[in-house]
Amino acid sequence: MDSFASFFDSQSASRSRWSYDSLKNLRQISPVVQNHLKQVYLLLCCTLVTSAIGAYLHILFNIGGFLTTLGSIGCIIWMLSTPQYEEQKRVSLLMAAAAFQGASVGPLIELAIDFDPSILFSAFVGCAVAFGCFSAAAMVARRREYLYLGGLLSSGISILLWLQFATSLFGGSMALFKFELYFGLLVFVGYVVVDTQDIIEKAHFGDLDYVKHALTLFTDFVAIFVRILIIMLKNASEKEEKKKKRRN
Numbered sequence: 001m002d003s004f005a006s007f008f009d010s011q012s013a014s015r016s017r018w019s020y021d022s023l024k025n026l027r028q029i030s031p032v033v034q035n036h037l038k039q040v041y042l043l044l045c046c047t048l049v050t051s052a053i054g055a056y057l058h059i060l061f062n063i064g065g066f067l068t069t070l071g072s073i074g075c076i077i078w079m080l081s082t083p084q085y086e087e088q089k090r091v092s093l094l095m096a097a098a099a100f101q102g103a104s105v106g107p108l109i110e111l112a113i114d115f116d117p118s119i120l121f122s123a124f125v126g127c128a129v130a131f132g133c134f135s136a137a138a139m140v141a142r143r144r145e146y147l148y149l150g151g152l153l154s155s156g157i158s159i160l161l162w163l164q165f166a167t168s169l170f171g172g173s174m175a176l177f178k179f180e181l182y183f184g185l186l187v188f189v190g191y192v193v194v195d196t197q198d199i200i201e202k203a204h205f206g207d208l209d210y211v212k213h214a215l216t217l218f219t220d221f222v223a224i225f226v227r228i229l230i231i232m233l234k235n236a237s238e239k240e241e242k243k244k245k246r247r248n
Contacts (some may be wrong), residue, residue, distance in 0.1 A: 033203040043214035050095045051102030058106025072100035090211045123229040131221055138196035150194045156187040181227055188223040
């Protein structure tokens with residue numbers, strides 16, 4: 001409870017400090033770190049485009065599934081075990097992992113397109129806006145201000161894993177499924193803030209591995225996008241069912 005209380009106290013303090021001067025907090029980020037962040041976000045954009053290509057390939061050839069998930073995990077492990085000086089190889093492995101990940105999410109994207117293509121567009125825009133806003137909030141905040149939330153978020157991930165394990169064994173209700181969706185969305189939005197500040201802090205201490213940092217943010221982005229898309233699809237299907245019942 002003390003952690004949650006300190007979190008809300010810090011939020012109120014941050015709001016009271018918010019002004020034009022708070023935007024100048026970016027000055028505490030050195031030019032080297034700023035250049036590193038540019039590389040990270042540029043590579044993140046490339047991974048998102050590659051992931052979209054992977055999803056498109058699934059729509060064309062129906063390749064997404066368990067094997068593409070394994071392929072994505074394999075490429076990530078290979079990339080993380082590759083030395084940093086082999087930069088081109090690591091970037092190529094990240095692109096391959098993104099393509100496999102896009103193909104794995106492809107069935108969900110295909111379902112959204114078949115149901116209503118506007119839902120897919122709205123989910124992506126919503127995810128991009130949320131990701132951008134929380135990343136910007138982490139940048140303009142004081143250094144290390146939100147890093148302590150990492151422990152709470154790790155506990156949240158553990159809760160989600162145990163819930164999924166229990167659901168696989170004993171089955172689950174619709175209420176539990178909704179809780180997992182919304183709680184998971186909250187957790188990964190929090191990870192955007194924590195991971196952004198963690199990347200900045202590591203860069204200040206000389207860790208300029210932009211490939212690994214782009215992978216971290218890519219994972220957060222996909223996790224948020226998938227949950228937003230599922231939530232929007234579910235809400236749209238429920239509205240459609242209600243309309244059919246009214247007509248009958």
